[in-house]
């Protein structure tokens with residue numbers, strides 16, 4: 001018998017609605033759900049990989065416990081008992097701070113993990129929290145936090161109404177958008193151009209996005225801050241600043257004018273590689289186009305001036321009147337869990353960073369976490385406060401973070417490590433216990449994270465497509481079980497009762513005496529679905545538990561299998577602001593102070609050769625290389641080198657080369673390419689599946705090389721703690 005199920009794709013931020021054909025319980029064709037209110041039938045080749053992932057024999061289905069150095073299959077009860085036996089004494093002896101947690105990217109793609117990790121974190125009470133955010137978007141979180149008062153108050157391009165987009169350090173044609181949930185960017189970009197609009201890309205590589213744009217400008221890696229300072233300077237210099245509706249809602253315009261005085265486009269051109277005439281023309285176009293947006297993404301974050309660049313992008317949007325305006329950069333309003341809607345509208349406490357520092361390097365806490373690049377040293381440096389145990393959840397930092405060698409060695413020094421993962425891979429191989437997550441086709445889903453960055457507001461829910469195999473717990477249950485262990489309730493605790501208890505505690509904080517009646521109205525739902533119902537009903541479009549009849553409930557969202565459209569983004573300033581002043585802070589002191597670092601670097605000569613990363617359509621960070629449908633085809637882990645550099649260095653297309661950064665070295669396959677800016681080499685990250693002790697057969701056949709093995713874990717943007725992954729000076733030479 002053939003049936004059709006619907007599931008939001010969990011693979012990337014675009015969150016496309018998929019239609020999955022089932023034949024007698026087996027997965028058949030996967031296609032885009034044409035009726036999906038948000039993605040309208042779009043899908044990319046990765047979606048097909050869901051079938052391979054579900055059927056992958058290497059995907060873990062049973063817990064593994066390491067005994068005498070060898071992983072053996074265990075029951076869930078045995079695995080939990082082992083965790084209790086070994087983790088609890090460490091906490092009792094050294095306190096919660098001795099246990100670190102590290103979260104990876106798929107956490108944000110799984111409702112279960114997003115909604116239940118906070119409970120484990122609270123029970124642990126550790127300051128040693130790490131995640132992929134600090135090799136990704138934390139600079140943007142810090143800059144928007146300072147400007148608007150909320151860590152997740154990130155504006156996104158309103159592409160469907162835009163007439164001009166400047167895209168900096170992002171490649172949505174391949175990534176399908178990031179901190180910007182925008183399925184089918186290609187069609188939306190095409191439509192923008194068809195209505196007479198233009199797209200300009202600034203990137204050290206002529207990317208797939210540059211190929212469909214009207215213009216592309218090379219930029220020297222890591223020099224975005226100079227280009228953007230030049231742009232802001234030109235706006236003031238040419239009297240192009242128009243705050244429009246935001247007039248009266250902005251602090252710091254004069255300080256900003258002062259701060260950028262020394263950065264005329266002519267003064268920064270050599271440093272950033274973009275001609276002053278181009279910068280000035282862009283300033284005029286942005287100021288003179290009614291619906292325009294400047295969007296920057298990971299290329300502007302993973303660099304030494306990540307926070308400054310992230311900030312200046314929003315500064316340009318504010319100064320040209322494009323923030324919070326149709327067709328510009330707008331703030332989504334998610335139906336549930338909307339961090340940018342929490343609290344009293346209009347003003348708030350703002351954000352604070354640096355409330356504590358990492359023990360070894362003294363790196364500042366940002367948004368409740370420490371840089372993931374500090375994790376290894378916190379484990380391998382002895383002394384009071386040393387990390388002794390680790391809980392890793394859906395992360396593979398041995399490949400995804402710089403200098404995985406050091407981290408791998410550190411992980412082996414831990415007294416105890418638990419991984420919640422679906423593979424025995426480069427990171428989980430170090431664990432003492434691995435608790436497998438379920439296949440995405442076996443759990444319910446609601447986009448807790450990406451509805452907060454969506455170009456159009458919507459609510460969609462996917463029930464499980466298939467029943468869970470062999471009585472495996474859902475991941476929220478696993479997290480609750482770990483929470484029970486950490487709280488000393490025992491591995492065999494009644495987690496249903498714990499779930500009730502924790503929810504009641506939370507409700508008492510938020511709704512006080514109404515806690516009981518809210519619990520009653522959410523019954524008989526339990527677990528993650530109860531949390532979701534609570535989020536939706538209490539959210540911006542919710543039924544407010546009867547006070548707003550007709551509003552959203554989980555029942556209502558469930559009844560619309562292809563989702564409910566909640567319309568385009570609408571202006572939200574001043575309501576969105578949570579700064580103490582109730583204004584947009586255009587010139588936060590912390591950022592003005594950091595400009596001194598950039599100023600000292602303005603005259604720096606270009607290093608001979610630097611390396612940057614790239615993403616590829618059939619891959620996602622480190623973990624999709626075991627899916628045959630995605631792994632097949634030409635070898636992709638190539639180093640792109642400009643022909644002039646290749647000629648200068650004697651590198652041949654298709655030849656092997658050595659890449660060196662000090663003592664670190666890797667060997668790569670050279671692909672000579674006109675796409676590159678001269679002096680810049682590009683290599684994808686997430687490869688290097690040739691480490692011993694893993695169980696990913698397909699990935700190991702063509703392991704590729706690990707870009708991060710070349711990078712230095714001590715290079716960080718000092719404000720956000722984000723790793724510097726881009727623009728690292730290298731040397732390159734042919735290998736015989």
Ligand SMILES: Nc1nc2c(c(=O)[nH]1)N[C@H]1C(S)=C(S)[C@@H](COP(=O)(O)OP(=O)(O)OC[C@H]3O[C@@H](n4cnc5c(=O)[nH]c(N)nc54)[C@H](O)[C@@H]3O)O[C@H]1N2
Pocket residue numbers: 103104105106110132135136298302393394395396397399400401420421422423425436437438440613614620621622623685686707708725
């Ligand atoms: N040089 C360089 N390095 C980079 C980047 C770069 O651009 N250049 N990009 C950075 C960015 S943006 C990111 S987000 C990070 C990603 O960093 P990570 O999140 O550490 O890396 P991933 O490869 O995404 O690893 C995801 C892990 O989750 C597991 N997993 C997948 N699905 C599930 C599930 O449903 N449940 C559970 N429990 N586990 C699951 C996978 O097996 C894998 O171990 O990498 C960063 N590293």
Ligand SMILES: Nc1nc2c(c(=O)[nH]1)N[C@H]1C(S)=C(S)[C@@H](COP(=O)(O)OP(=O)(O)OC[C@H]3O[C@@H](n4cnc5c(=O)[nH]c(N)nc54)[C@H](O)[C@@H]3O)O[C@H]1N2
Pocket residue numbers: 012013105136168169170171172174175176177178202203204205207219220221222223224297298299300303612613614615616617618619620621726727
């Ligand atoms: N297919 C696929 N999709 C993905 C992922 C994946 O691995 N594969 N990963 C997902 C994740 S975790 C994330 S965070 C997003 C990221 O989404 P994007 O930011 O769109 O990702 P990238 O393709 O890495 O684009 C970054 C661009 O920055 C450029 N760049 C590098 N250094 C600099 C610099 O110093 N300045 C400027 N201006 N540009 C620079 C690079 O050449 C690259 O084109 O993608 C997500 N989507």
Ligand code: SF4
Pocket residue numbers: 009010011012013014015016042043044045046047176183
């Ligand atoms: S674009 Fe992203 S969400 Fe959409 S089908 Fe591809 S991987 Fe899935």
Ligand SMILES: [Mo]
Pocket residue numbers: 105136
């Ligand atoms: Mo990411």
